[in-house]
Amino acid sequence: xxxxxxxxxxxxxxxxxxxxxxxxxxxxxxxxxxxxxxxxxxxxxxxxxxxxxxxxxxxxxxxxxxxxxxxxxxxxxxxxxxxxxxxxxxxxxxxxxxxxxxxxxxxxxxxxxxxxxxxxxxxxxxxxxxxxxxxxxxxxxxxxxxxxxxxxxxxxxxxxxxxxxxxxxxxxxxxxxxxxxxxxxxxxxxxxxxxxxxxxxxxxxxxxxxxxxxxxxxxxxxxxxxxxxxxxxxxxxxxxxxxxxxxxxxxxxxxxxxxxx
Amino acid sequence: xxxxxxxxxxxxxxxxxxxxxxxxxxxxxxxxxxxxxxxxxxxxxxxxxxxxxxxxxxxxxxxxxxxxxxxxxxxxxxxxxxxxxxxxxxxxxxxxxxxxxxxxxxxxxxxxxxxxxxxxxxxxxxxxxxxxxxxxxxxxxxxxxxxxxxxxxxxxxxxxxxxxxxxxxxxxxxxxxxxxxxxxxxxxxxxxxxxxxxxxxxxxxxxxxxxxxxxxxxxxxxxxxxxxxxxxxxxxxxxxxxxxxxxxxxxxxxxxxxxxxxxxxxxxxxxxx
Numbered sequence: 001x002x003x004x005x006x007x008x009x010x011x012x013x014x015x016x017x018x019x020x021x022x023x024x025x026x027x028x029x030x031x032x033x034x035x036x037x038x039x040x041x042x043x044x045x046x047x048x049x050x051x052x053x054x055x056x057x058x059x060x061x062x063x064x065x066x067x068x069x070x071x072x073x074x075x076x077x078x079x080x081x082x083x084x085x086x087x088x089x090x091x092x093x094x095x096x097x098x099x100x101x102x103x104x105x106x107x108x109x110x111x112x113x114x115x116x117x118x119x120x121x122x123x124x125x126x127x128x129x130x131x132x133x134x135x136x137x138x139x140x141x142x143x144x145x146x147x148x149x150x151x152x153x154x155x156x157x158x159x160x161x162x163x164x165x166x167x168x169x170x171x172x173x174x175x176x177x178x179x180x181x182x183x184x185x186x187x188x189x190x191x192x193x194x195x196x197x198x199x200x201x202x203x204x205x206x207x208x209x210x211x212x213x214x215x216x217x218x219x220x221x222x223x224x225x226x227x228x229x230x231x232x233x234x235x236x237x238x239x240x241x242x243x244x245x246x247x248x249x250x251x252x253x254x255x256x257x258x259x260x261x
Numbered sequence: 262x263x264x265x266x267x268x269x270x271x272x273x274x275x276x277x278x279x280x281x282x283x284x285x286x287x288x289x290x291x292x293x294x295x296x297x298x299x300x301x302x303x304x305x306x307x308x309x310x311x312x313x314x315x316x317x318x319x320x321x322x323x324x325x326x327x328x329x330x331x332x333x334x335x336x337x338x339x340x341x342x343x344x345x346x347x348x349x350x351x352x353x354x355x356x357x358x359x360x361x362x363x364x365x366x367x368x369x370x371x372x373x374x375x376x377x378x379x380x381x382x383x384x385x386x387x388x389x390x391x392x393x394x395x396x397x398x399x400x401x402x403x404x405x406x407x408x409x410x411x412x413x414x415x416x417x418x419x420x421x422x423x424x425x426x427x428x429x430x431x432x433x434x435x436x437x438x439x440x441x442x443x444x445x446x447x448x449x450x451x452x453x454x455x456x457x458x459x460x461x462x463x464x465x466x467x468x469x470x471x472x473x474x475x476x477x478x479x480x481x482x483x484x485x486x487x488x489x490x491x492x493x494x495x496x497x498x499x500x501x502x503x504x505x506x507x508x509x510x511x512x513x514x515x516x517x518x519x520x521x522x523x524x525x526x527x528x529x530x531x532x533x534x
């Protein structure tokens with residue numbers, strides 16, 4: 001019965017909500033509203049479960065005297081301070097976030113906000129360093145990704161049109177050098193001619209391509225964002241939605257039971 | 262020669278960090294700005310707000326927290342100033358409890374600056390858990406979710422709230438998004454109830470919202486610091502977002518230069534091996 005009761009509740013709830021969506025008349029009409037009310041109440045209680053699980057996890061770490069136990073102790077002390085400060089401000093000012101509350105003025109504004117913003121700001125350094133290390137034109141796909149990323153990055157900032165000719169020039173010189181070196185290495189005359197011609201072509205393209213990109217950078221950026229980017233996103237969204245529908249049907253019918261574990 | 266290419270292929274991360282630090286701080290200190298044209302999706306958002314008659318109610322949803330403050334907080338202040346100067350009424354709520362006080366701080370600051378009165382020109386509802394259920398229930402009757410404001414005052418006792426029951430009484434929703442909550446607003450608020458929506462978002466999630474804009478499900482999209490800067494230009498009040506764009510431009514250029522150097526080093530080393 002431990003498994004059967006949740007399965008029956010899931011089946012009845014899911015089935016009734018599907019009927020309520022298509023049949024807006026009573027007794028189904030107000031069902032969705034009622035279920036949503038229950039959902040909001042249950043969601044509130046999940047917070048308590050989260051707190052319980054967090055505190056228990058860190059309490060066990062302290063009890064076992066694990067390596068990171070001091071951090072767990074800091075977490076629990078901070079939790080208690082914030083909780084009681086919040087309750088105190090709530091009682092004194094009617095709401096911990098009332099404009100006169102010290103909880104809002106000191107803790108939230110001068111401790112919580114700067115800490116969270118600092119943590120996120122560090123990402124700028126990591127992402128820049130990661131982009132420098134990872135963005136290598138190793139394969140055709142990586143090269144395409146690199147070029148479109150470069151165009152969008154320049155196309156979305158004010159000085160993009162002014163700087164794009166320089167980057168185009170440097171990139172084409174780099175491509176030309178790669179082709180030339182490859183050409184010199186080849187023994188087959190046909191291959192040699194092909195690579196050396198490509199090297200010359202890259203050099204010849206520097207001025208026309210730079211001028212073209214300078215003139216049409218915004219249009220190209222918008223095209224990348226609105227066509228290939230959107231196409232891929234739509235495909236992903238449709239796939240995710242179909243997957244969600246399939247998973248919901250499996251859960252309602254009791255085929256998918258991992259949530260019971 | 263090999264040593265040189267090795268150096269540019271593996272620049273010390275501390276040098277990268279220093280370049281990024283200088284690239285962000287110097288433009289923010291000097292406050293030098295570049296000229297640029299606002300994006301079309303931002304113009305559409307601005308034009309829609311301009312077209313609303315005085316007294317229309319705008320619902321603002323705070324769906325971000327302090328991590329996304331640099332991108333969204335300056336925009337929130339500019340949007341609030343624009344709404345109040347057009348004599349539009351503001352109803353604020355949010356699905357991110359830890360970020361909601363940021364909305365409250367901005368709302369109280371701008372309302373005070375524009376001489377607006379709580380309960381008449383603006384109301385702060387607060388937070389209720391259950392994102393999708395909250396959006397769905399508000400479409401039928403706001404009081405089923407928020408029967409009081411954040412201070413516990415019954416919303417029926419607030420002058421502004423008397424005629425507001427569901428989305429048919431709300432002219433526009435402006436969602437400030439740093440995650441997937443914007444999807445819920447579109448999927449439930451717009452698709453089920455025909456709510457007019459403008460989404461403003463951090464740059465990282467803006468590409469996810471373009472399908473909604475292109476399909477006409479949202480009337481405007483203000484994405485990232487660029488969107489905020491565009492909006493500042495449109496309301497003719499250049500602020501933090503506008504000067505932030507200089508920093509962003511320089512950072513983008515630094516990253517592209519680093520990527521180019523990395524690739525030059527990579528190909529040269531591969532050739533030398």
